[in-house]
Amino acid sequence: MLFDKNILQKIDEELKTYVDKDDKLYNASKHLLFAGGKRIRPYLAVVTYMLKKDDIEEVLPAAAAVELIHNYTLIHDDIMDHDDERRGKPTVHVVFGEPMAILAGDLLYAKAFEAVSKIKDNKKAHEVLKILSKACVEVCEGQAMDMEFENYYPTMDEYLEMIRKKTGALLEASVEIGAVMADCNEEERNALKEYAKRIGLTFQIQDDVLDLIGDEKKLGKPVGSDIREGKKTIIVIHALKTLDEDKKKRLLNILGNKDIKDEEIKEAIEILKPSIEYAKELMKQKTEEAKEYLKIFDKDRRKVLEDLADFIISRIY
Amino acid sequence: MLFDKNILQKIDEELKTYVDKDDKLYNASKHLLFAGGKRIRPYLAVVTYMLKKDDIEEVLPAAAAVELIHNYTLIHDDIMDHDDERRGKPTVHVVFGEPMAILAGDLLYAKAFEAVSKIKDNKKAHEVLKILSKACVEVCEGQAMDMEFENYYPTMDEYLEMIRKKTGALLEASVEIGAVMADCNEEERNALKEYAKRIGLTFQIQDDVLDLIGDEKKLGKPVGSDIREGKKTIIVIHALKTLDEDKKKRLLNILGNKDIKDEEIKEAIEILKPSIEYAKELMKQKTEEAKEYLKIFDKDRRKVLEDLADFIISRIY
Known part of the structure; x- marks a missing residue:
C-alpha cells in the first residue's frame, strides 16, 4: 500500500509528543495538526530513509520536524490570506x-x-x-513572492522560482533529511534532491489543476476558487503567454473578479483547457524524470518513492 | 567600558550577513533589527564566552541567533498587542x-x-x-500566559513563571549558549544558569519599574502606560496582595481605564510606591545573588558580567 498505516501511525505518535499539553496555546497548535493532513512530507522523509535502513525510530523526530514546519506555515498563511476555512474546517485564527x-x-x-x-x-x-533552516528561509521568500504576485503577472521563470521556494523547498528538505538520516552518500543524496525537486513542482501544479477540474467535495472548496481570487498559477501564466488576444482579454476580465457567476468560471476553465493540458504534460514529464533519478537504488526499496511520484499527479485532493 | 563598541560592531556585522538582501520581505525584517536595540542578549552570549576564551569569532553566529529570535518575538508581539510604536518608531506591521x-x-x-x-x-x-529551541518554546508559552493574564489577576507565582518564560528564557539561553561555545564544564554552566535566571528576573522588573518612574523621552513612551493598559506587573500584583481595602479598590478603579487623566496615573503611582520599593529591594537581592554565582570564575574576566548585572537594574531605558 502506498501510505503504510503503520508508518503513518508512528508519525502521528511522534507528533503528539511535541504538543502534549492541554491549554489554549497547545490546543490552538493542535487544531490543524490533527485535522486530517496527508502527512506527505514526514512520509517522504521516512520512506526515503527506508531506501537504505529499516528501523525507522531514528528518523521519526526529523520526520516530525518537517510536518511541524508545514503546519506552522499553513496557520500563518491562513492569517495572511484571510482564509476562513481549510479542509472544510474553520482555520486556527x-x-x-x-x-x-x-x-x-x-x-x-x-x-x-x-x-x-x-x-x-x-x-x-x-x-x-542546516537543511531545515535553509528550507524555512526559502518558504518565507516564496510566500513573499506569492504575495507580491497579487500586484502583477509574473513571468514563467518568476512563477517557477516562487513555487520551488514556497512549496518545493520543504518537500525537498523532507527527502534530503531522510537521506541524511539514512547515511546516503553524496551521489545518492544528489539523485534524491533531483527527484524531490521534480515532485515538488508536480505537487504544486497538481494543486492548481485540481482547483480547476477537481471534485469540490474532496477538495473542501469550490472548483475555480483560484479563478475567482485571480491567483497566478502556472496554468494562467501559460495561457496568458499562448492565447490569442480575444481570449486573453476575456480571461483577464474574469480572473480575480469576485462577483463572477458560475458560467463565467466554466468559460474561464474552457479557455484554460490547452494550458491545463500543458500542465498535465509537464507533470508527466517531470514525474518520469523524477523516477529516473531513483534508478541507482534497490528496485524493491525504491518502489514506494516511485509510487509516491505517481500518486502526486494522480491524487484527487 | 560596559558595552564594548568593538564587540557591538562585530555583532552587528554578523547580523547583517543574515539579512543581506534588498526586497520588501528583507526590508521588513531589517526594520526593527537595526533600529537601535541594546543587543543585551548577543552581548551576554559573547561576554559569557569571554569568561574562558578570547577569539570571539566562534561565538558570533550563536550570538546573532539569540538576537534574531528576540527580534522575531518583538515583531510578532507588536502585532498581537496592536502596538503601533516601539522605541519611538512605527512598528513593522x-x-x-x-x-x-x-x-x-x-x-x-x-x-x-x-x-x-x-x-x-x-x-x-x-x-x-537544544538550548535555543527549548527557549523558543518557553517564550511562546510565556507570551500565551501573558495574554491570558488580560482576563484575570494572576498569583505572584503565576506571574513569576510567566516572566521567567517570556523574558527570562531567552536571556538564560544567551548565557548558556555562551557557556557551551566556551567549553564551560558542568559546574560553570550551572553557575551561569543561576546567574542568568536572576538577571532575567531583574530585567523584567526593571522594565516594569521604569514604566512608572522612568524618563518618558528615554523610554519612548509615556510614564504609566502599563497602568493605563492595566498590565499585571510584579508591582501591581504585590500591591493588590498588600494594600488595605480602600487603596486596593481605588487602584483597581484606575488600572486598565483608558480614559484616566494624568493626575490619576500619578495617584496610582503614589499608591504603588511601597510595591515599587519592594520591587527595587527584590532586584538588589537577586543582583547580589547573581554576582555571587560568578565567584568561581577569574576575577578580571567575570567583571563584565558583574557590571551587566548592575547595569540591568540601574539602566534608565
Missing part, C-alpha cells in the same frame, strides 16, 4: 483569534527545531538543522 | 502591513536557526540547538 493563531504557529516552529534537537547523532542533527 | 510583518518575523526565526547551523563544531551546534 477563526477559532482562537489572530494573536493566538500567530503564537500557535510560532510554537510549532519552535517544536520543529526541538524535534531536530532530539536526533541523537551530533553530525546528523547538525546536517538536518 | 504599521509600515509593511500585518501579513508582511508576520512573514518578516517568520524569516528572522528561520535565520536564527540558520545562524546556529553556521556553528562549525557538530556537538556545539547540537547543544546550542
Whole structure:
C-alpha cells in the first residue's frame, strides 16, 4: 500500500509528543495538526530513509520536524490570506483569534527545531538543522513572492522560482533529511534532491489543476476558487503567454473578479483547457524524470518513492 | 567600558550577513533589527564566552541567533498587542502591513536557526540547538500566559513563571549558549544558569519599574502606560496582595481605564510606591545573588558580567 498505516501511525505518535499539553496555546497548535493532513512530507522523509535502513525510530523526530514546519506555515498563511476555512474546517485564527493563531504557529516552529534537537547523532542533527533552516528561509521568500504576485503577472521563470521556494523547498528538505538520516552518500543524496525537486513542482501544479477540474467535495472548496481570487498559477501564466488576444482579454476580465457567476468560471476553465493540458504534460514529464533519478537504488526499496511520484499527479485532493 | 563598541560592531556585522538582501520581505525584517536595540542578549552570549576564551569569532553566529529570535518575538508581539510604536518608531506591521510583518518575523526565526547551523563544531551546534529551541518554546508559552493574564489577576507565582518564560528564557539561553561555545564544564554552566535566571528576573522588573518612574523621552513612551493598559506587573500584583481595602479598590478603579487623566496615573503611582520599593529591594537581592554565582570564575574576566548585572537594574531605558 502506498501510505503504510503503520508508518503513518508512528508519525502521528511522534507528533503528539511535541504538543502534549492541554491549554489554549497547545490546543490552538493542535487544531490543524490533527485535522486530517496527508502527512506527505514526514512520509517522504521516512520512506526515503527506508531506501537504505529499516528501523525507522531514528528518523521519526526529523520526520516530525518537517510536518511541524508545514503546519506552522499553513496557520500563518491562513492569517495572511484571510482564509476562513481549510479542509472544510474553520482555520486556527477563526477559532482562537489572530494573536493566538500567530503564537500557535510560532510554537510549532519552535517544536520543529526541538524535534531536530532530539536526533541523537551530533553530525546528523547538525546536517538536518542546516537543511531545515535553509528550507524555512526559502518558504518565507516564496510566500513573499506569492504575495507580491497579487500586484502583477509574473513571468514563467518568476512563477517557477516562487513555487520551488514556497512549496518545493520543504518537500525537498523532507527527502534530503531522510537521506541524511539514512547515511546516503553524496551521489545518492544528489539523485534524491533531483527527484524531490521534480515532485515538488508536480505537487504544486497538481494543486492548481485540481482547483480547476477537481471534485469540490474532496477538495473542501469550490472548483475555480483560484479563478475567482485571480491567483497566478502556472496554468494562467501559460495561457496568458499562448492565447490569442480575444481570449486573453476575456480571461483577464474574469480572473480575480469576485462577483463572477458560475458560467463565467466554466468559460474561464474552457479557455484554460490547452494550458491545463500543458500542465498535465509537464507533470508527466517531470514525474518520469523524477523516477529516473531513483534508478541507482534497490528496485524493491525504491518502489514506494516511485509510487509516491505517481500518486502526486494522480491524487484527487 | 560596559558595552564594548568593538564587540557591538562585530555583532552587528554578523547580523547583517543574515539579512543581506534588498526586497520588501528583507526590508521588513531589517526594520526593527537595526533600529537601535541594546543587543543585551548577543552581548551576554559573547561576554559569557569571554569568561574562558578570547577569539570571539566562534561565538558570533550563536550570538546573532539569540538576537534574531528576540527580534522575531518583538515583531510578532507588536502585532498581537496592536502596538503601533516601539522605541519611538512605527512598528513593522504599521509600515509593511500585518501579513508582511508576520512573514518578516517568520524569516528572522528561520535565520536564527540558520545562524546556529553556521556553528562549525557538530556537538556545539547540537547543544546550542537544544538550548535555543527549548527557549523558543518557553517564550511562546510565556507570551500565551501573558495574554491570558488580560482576563484575570494572576498569583505572584503565576506571574513569576510567566516572566521567567517570556523574558527570562531567552536571556538564560544567551548565557548558556555562551557557556557551551566556551567549553564551560558542568559546574560553570550551572553557575551561569543561576546567574542568568536572576538577571532575567531583574530585567523584567526593571522594565516594569521604569514604566512608572522612568524618563518618558528615554523610554519612548509615556510614564504609566502599563497602568493605563492595566498590565499585571510584579508591582501591581504585590500591591493588590498588600494594600488595605480602600487603596486596593481605588487602584483597581484606575488600572486598565483608558480614559484616566494624568493626575490619576500619578495617584496610582503614589499608591504603588511601597510595591515599587519592594520591587527595587527584590532586584538588589537577586543582583547580589547573581554576582555571587560568578565567584568561581577569574576575577578580571567575570567583571563584565558583574557590571551587566548592575547595569540591568540601574539602566534608565
